[in-house]
Amino acid sequence: MSAPAGQRPAGSTLGVPQEGAANSTERAQSANTRHPLPREGGRGDGGLANEPSLLAALSAVIRRDLLLAMRRKSDVLTTLFFFIIVVSLFPLGIGPEMAMLRQIAPGVLWVAALLATMLSLNRLFAADHADGTLEQMALSAVPLGVLVTGKVIAHWLLSGLPLALLAPVLGLQFDLASGSLAVLVVSLLIGTPVLSLIGAVGAALTLGVRGGGVLVSLLVLPLYVPVLIFGAGAVEADLTGLGATAHLSLLAAFLALAAFFGPWATTVALRIALE
Amino acid sequence: MNWGSASEFFAMGGHAFYVWGSFGACALLMLVEPILAKKRRSQALIELKREIRANQDSQDETTS
Amino acid sequence: MNTRLSTRLSNWFGYASPATFYPLAGKMIPWFWALAAVFGILGLYISFFVAPTDAQQGEGYRIIFIHVPASWMSMFIYLVMAFWAALGLGFNTRLSGMMATSLAPTGALMAFLSLWTGALWGKPMWGTWWVWDARLTSELILFFLYIGFIALQSAIDDPRRADKAGAVLALVGVVNIPIIYFSVKWWNTLHQGASVSLTRSPSMAQTMLLGMLLMALAFWMYAIAVSLTRVRAIILERERHAGWVEELSEVQS
Numbered sequence: 001m002s003a004p005a006g007q008r009p010a011g012s013t014l015g016v017p018q019e020g021a022a023n024s025t026e027r028a029q030s031a032n033t034r035h036p037l038p039r040e041g042g043r044g045d046g047g048l049a050n051e052p053s054l055l056a057a058l059s060a061v062i063r064r065d066l067l068l069a070m071r072r073k074s075d076v077l078t079t080l081f082f083f084i085i086v087v088s089l090f091p092l093g094i095g096p097e098m099a100m101l102r103q104i105a106p107g108v109l110w111v112a113a114l115l116a117t118m119l120s121l122n123r124l125f126a127a128d129h130a131d132g133t134l135e136q137m138a139l140s141a142v143p144l145g146v147l148v149t150g151k152v153i154a155h156w157l158l159s160g161l162p163l164a165l166l167a168p169v170l171g172l173q174f175d176l177a178s179g180s181l182a183v184l185v186v187s188l189l190i191g192t193p194v195l196s197l198i199g200a201v202g203a204a205l206t207l208g209v210r211g212g213g214v215l216v217s218l219l220v221l222p223l224y225v226p227v228l229i230f231g232a233g234a235v236e237a238d239l240t241g242l243g244a245t246a247h248l249s250l251l252a253a254f255l256a257l258a259a260f261f262g263p264w265a266t267t268v269a270l271r272i273a274l275e
Numbered sequence: 276m277n278w279g280s281a282s283e284f285f286a287m288g289g290h291a292f293y294v295w296g297s298f299g300a301c302a303l304l305m306l307v308e309p310i311l312a313k314k315r316r317s318q319a320l321i322e323l324k325r326e327i328r329a330n331q332d333s334q335d336e337t338t339s
Numbered sequence: 340m341n342t343r344l345s346t347r348l349s350n351w352f353g354y355a356s357p358a359t360f361y362p363l364a365g366k367m368i369p370w371f372w373a374l375a376a377v378f379g380i381l382g383l384y385i386s387f388f389v390a391p392t393d394a395q396q397g398e399g400y401r402i403i404f405i406h407v408p409a410s411w412m413s414m415f416i417y418l419v420m421a422f423w424a425a426l427g428l429g430f431n432t433r434l435s436g437m438m439a440t441s442l443a444p445t446g447a448l449m450a451f452l453s454l455w456t457g458a459l460w461g462k463p464m465w466g467t468w469w470v471w472d473a474r475l476t477s478e479l480i481l482f483f484l485y486i487g488f489i490a491l492q493s494a495i496d497d498p499r500r501a502d503k504a505g506a507v508l509a510l511v512g513v514v515n516i517p518i519i520y521f522s523v524k525w526w527n528t529l530h531q532g533a534s535v536s537l538t539r540s541p542s543m544a545q546t547m548l549l550g551m552l553l554m555a556l557a558f559w560m561y562a563i564a565v566s567l568t569r570v571r572a573i574i575l576e577r578e579r580h581a582g583w584v585e586e587l588s589e590v591q592s
C-alpha cells in the first residue's frame with residue numbers, strides 16, 4: 001500500500017498552478033497510482049487475500065479522490081460557503097427575532113445542508129467520466145460497487161463531514177442551546193452519508209446527460225424528504241424536550257438501507273451510462 | 276334521489292365551484308390526454324409514410 | 340446479442356415483441372374505452388344520485404369520488420410502471436421499457452388530479468386550499484417523482500439508455516415511496532396537522548365505498564386505454580426502421 005502512495009506526485013499544493021492542463025496530468029498520474037491496485041487481487045493467493053485487497057482498493061479510491069480534491073480546494077470551499085451564506089440569509093429574510101429563529105433553525109440548517117450536498121453531486125463522477133478514469137474503473141478486476149462506495153465515502157468526507165462540523169457555528173447564529181447543537185451535529189453526521197449515497201444514484205443516472213445539473217436536483221430532492229424530516233425532526237424534538245433518540249435511530253436505519261442499496265443502484269446506473 | 280330540480284343539482288348545496296371545479300378538471304384532462312396520445316400516433320404515422328415515400332423515390336431514381 | 344436475446348425472450352413471453360403487441364393493443368383499446376365508460380357512468384350515477392348528502396360536509400364531499408380513485412391510481416400506476424421497468428432491466432425486453440415510458444404521463448396526470456381535487460376539497464372543508472396533510476404531502480412528492488422520471492427520460496436521446504436509466508430511477512422510487520409515506524405521516528402526527536376524517540353512518544359508508552370502487556375501476560380502465568394508445572405511438576416512433584412496421588395496413592394506405 002505504501003508504494004503507490006509514494007509514487008503520487010508529492011509537489012506541495014501551494015506551488016501547483018490551478019490550470020486545466022496541469023490538473024489533467026495530475027488526474028492521469030493519480031489514476032495510474034490507483035491502477036496497479038486491482039491486480040493485487042489477482043496476485044493474491046486464493047480467497048483469503050481477496051478481502052484485504054478489496055479494502056485496499058476502497059481506501060485507494062478514497063485517498064485518490066481526497067488528493068484530487070485537495071488540489072482543487074475551491075470546489076469544496078464553494079459548497080461550504082454556499083451553506084454558510086444560505087443559512088445566514090434566512091434571518092435577513094425573516095427578521096432577527098430570536099424565538100422565531102430558534103424555531104426555524106433545524107429546518108433551515110437541514111434544508112441548506114441538503115442543497116449544499118446536491119450542489120456538490122455533479123463533481124462526484126463528472127471529471128472521472130470526462131477523462132476516461134470511470135471506464136477503467138468499470139473494467140478493473142475490483143468490483144465497481146467497491147470503487148463506487150469509495151467515491152461516495154470520499155464525497156461525504158468532502159461535503160457532508162465539513163457541513164456537520166460547521167453546523168454548530170451556524171446554529172449559534174440561531175441561538176440554539178448546546179444540547180441541541182450536539183443533536184444537530186449527530187443528526188448531520190448520520191444523515192449526510194444518506195444524502196451522498198442517494199445523490200450518487202442521481203449523479204450516475206444523469207452522467208453526460210444534457211441539463212444534468214438541474215435534472216439531478218429534480219431526481220434526488222424528492223428522495224431526500226425522509227432524511228430531511230427526521231434530521232430536522234431530531235433537533236426539533238430536542239428543542240421541545242421530547243428527546244431525539246427515536247429520530248436518530250430511524251436516521252441510522254435509513255443509513256443502513258441506503259448503504260445497502262445505494263452503491264448497488266449507483267453501479268447499475270453507471271454501467272448504463274457507460275454503455 | 277337527492278335533487279329536487281336541475282338547478283339544485285348544479286348548485287351542489289352551495290359548493291358548486293368546488294365540486295364542478297374538480298369534476299370539470301378531471302373530465303377536461305381525461306379528454307385532452309387521449310387526444311394528445313392519438314395525435315402523437317398519427318404524427319408518427321405521417322412521418323413514417325414520408326420516410327417510406329422518400330426511400331421509394333430514391334430507389335426509383337437509382338433504378339431508372 | 341441483444342436482439343438475439345430479445346427474440347428468444349419474445350418466444351417465452353408470447354406478446355412481448357412490439358410487432359405482435361402493436362396490433363393486439365389496437366384491438367384491445369376500444370374494449371377498455373367501453374369498460375371505462377360503463378364503470379364511469381355507473382360510478383357517476385352513484386356518486387351524484389345514490390349517495391346521500393353528508394351530514395357534516397354537505398354536497399362538497401362528493402369530490403371524494405374522484406379524489407380517492409385518482410390518488411389510488413397514481414400510486415398503483417407507479418407500481419405498475421416500476422414493474423415494467425424492472426422487467427425491462429432484468430430481461431432486456433424492448434416493450435417493457437416502452438410500457439413504463441407510456442404509463443408515466445398518465446400517472447403524473449392522476450397525481451395532479453388528486454392534488455387539484457384535494458385543494459378544491461380542502462377549501463370548503465378546512466378553509467384553505469392546501470393543508471400539509473400526510474396524504475396530500477406524499478401525493479405531492481409522488482407527483483415530483485413522476486416529473487423526475489419523465490424529465491430524465493426526455494433528457495436522454497438514446498431510447499435504450501433512457502429506458503434503463505428510467506428503470507433504475509423508478510425502482511429507487513418504489514423502494515422510497517413507503518419510507519416517504521411513513522415519514523410524512525410521522526411528521527404530520529408530530530405537528531398535529533389536519534387529518535382527513537369523514538364521519539358518517541355505516542350504510543352510507545357502503546354506498547360511498549361502492550361509488551369510489553366503481554370510479555376507481557373507470558380510472559383504471561381509462562389508464563389502460565390511454566397508455567395503450569400512447570405505447571402504440573411510441574412503438575411506431577422507435578421501431579420505424581423495422582420491416583414489420585412498413586407492412587402495417589395504416590402505413591400502406
